[in-house]
Amino acid sequence: MRPVCANCHAIIHKHKPELSIEELSNMGKPKKVDIDKMHAYRDSIRDGMNNPVIQYVAIRYPGKTVNYTAGLTAVRAYPNEDEKLGMTLIEVLKMEINRCISSAISQG
Numbered sequence: 001m002r003p004v005c006a007n008c009h010a011i012i013h014k015h016k017p018e019l020s021i022e023e024l025s026n027m028g029k030p031k032k033v034d035i036d037k038m039h040a041y042r043d044s045i046r047d048g049m050n051n052p053v054i055q056y057v058a059i060r061y062p063g064k065t066v067n068y069t070a071g072l073t074a075v076r077a078y079p080n081e082d083e084k085l086g087m088t089l090i091e092v093l094k095m096e097i098n099r100c101i102s103s104a105i106s107q108g
Contacts, residue, residue, distance in 0.1 A: 030061050030074040039072055056096045060085070065092065070099055 042057040060077035065088055067073050073092055077085050 029063055030059060030066065034059055034061075035068060035072070035074065039069075042071060055100060058092065067092075067095075071096065 038057045038059055042054045043052065045053045047053050054071075056071045056073075058073040058075045060075050062078050063074070063076060065073065065076045075085070075088055075092060077088075
C-alpha cells in the first residue's frame with residue numbers, strides 16, 4: 001500500500017477495475033501512442049514532389065500544454081475553459097508562425 005491524498009484515493013476507487021498508482025500518475029498526460037500518431041500523420045502527408053505539406057499538428061487533452069518538437073504539441077483543454085484554450089492556441093500558433101518565419105529567413 002502507498003499513501004495518496006483524498007482526491008487521488010477517490011479517483012482510484014471511482015474506476016472499475018480500480019486504477020493503479022502508475023495509471024493515476026499518467027492521467028492528464030498525453031499517451032505516447034497519441035503523440036506517435038500525430039507525428040506519423042504530420043510526416044506522411046506529402047505533395048506531388050514528396051515534400052511535407054503539414055507543418056504543425058496538435059492534440060487537445062486534459063493536462064498542461066507540452067511542446068514535443070517543432071510542429072508537434074499537446075494542448076491543454078478542459079471543459080468550460082474555452083477562453084484558456086483560445087489563449088493557449090493563440091500562443092502556440094504564434095510560436096509556430098515565428099518558427100516558420102525564422103526557418104524561411106534562414107533558408108534565404
